[in-house]
Amino acid sequence: MQATPRVCANHSIHIMADSKPHDSMHIWLIRHGETEWSKSGQHTGSTDIPLTDEGRKQASALAPVLAAQSFDLVLTSPMSRARETCKLAGLGDQAEVEPSLHEWDYGIYEGRKTVDIRQEIPDWSVWTSPMPQGEIAADIGRRAQSVIDRLTGSGKTHIAIFSHAHFLRVLAAQWVTGTATFGAHLVLDTASMSVLGFERDTRAIIKWNLRA
Incomplete structure (x- = not known):
């Protein structure tokens, strides 16, 4: 079903949901802390770059904020930068590794700057250009949609996801518009927190790119 995204008075971008909404559902999207490549602007997909000391500080700063929540499902990308962020943020013991949360596969552009x-x-743009030996935006969109389908069918209402900038931007784009490339308009800082959910029967971005 096609629907048109819109912006309400509170500036939340949203789309009419295709299925029965879960009014109490909140999906927290947490980007991993700083790495040397995120700092330099290099595309970091399959390369398992660790957090910097600053990235560890950023991740630890998330702990008090997330401790105030009560999550019934915590998922993390298999990459060490996401798993370490999850651990330092205080949710490592709850976390389940979800392979579909790995970052965009940039193919021949891995490690390079735009x-x-x-x-x-x-x-050239990651959002619109061919990605030899890697994934294009439509591929990421399908992967993100599979995660959304899992979450909406899980019966869980308070979910935390630790992943990566481009993947989380696509996930949010899929949530509100069903179009992966809308993620080009959603910027995410390292160790940022965002929340997806519903406004009545409408899928919405409730909070975006917040820092601890």
């Missing part, structure tokens, strides 16, 4: 790639391909 500014450098555009020296060769001026209009």
Whole structure:
């Protein structure tokens, strides 16, 4: 079913849900803390880069905020930067590794910066360009939708997800518009927290890119 995203007076971007809404459902999206490559702007997909000391501080700062919540499901990407963030944020003992939460596979562009790639391909964008040996936006959209389907069918209402910038942006885009490339408009900082949910019967972004 096609639907049109809209922005309400409170600036939450949302779309009419296709199925019966879970009014009490809140999905917390937590991006991992800083790494050397996130700091430099290098595309980090399959490379298992650890957190920096600053990234560990960022992750630990999340703990008091998340401790005030009561999560009935905690999922993390298998990458060490996400798992360590989850642990330092105080939810490691609850966490279940979900392989589908891994970051975008950038293929031949792994480890490279957009500014450098555009020296060769001026209009290159992760959102619209071919990704040889990797995933394009539609692939990530399907993977994100599989996660959404799992969550909405789980019976859980308070969920925390530890993952990566591009994947979480696509997940939010799929949640509100069903279109992966809408994620290009949703920026996420390291160790940020965002919340997806419902406004009455409408899927909504409730909070976005908050820092502890």
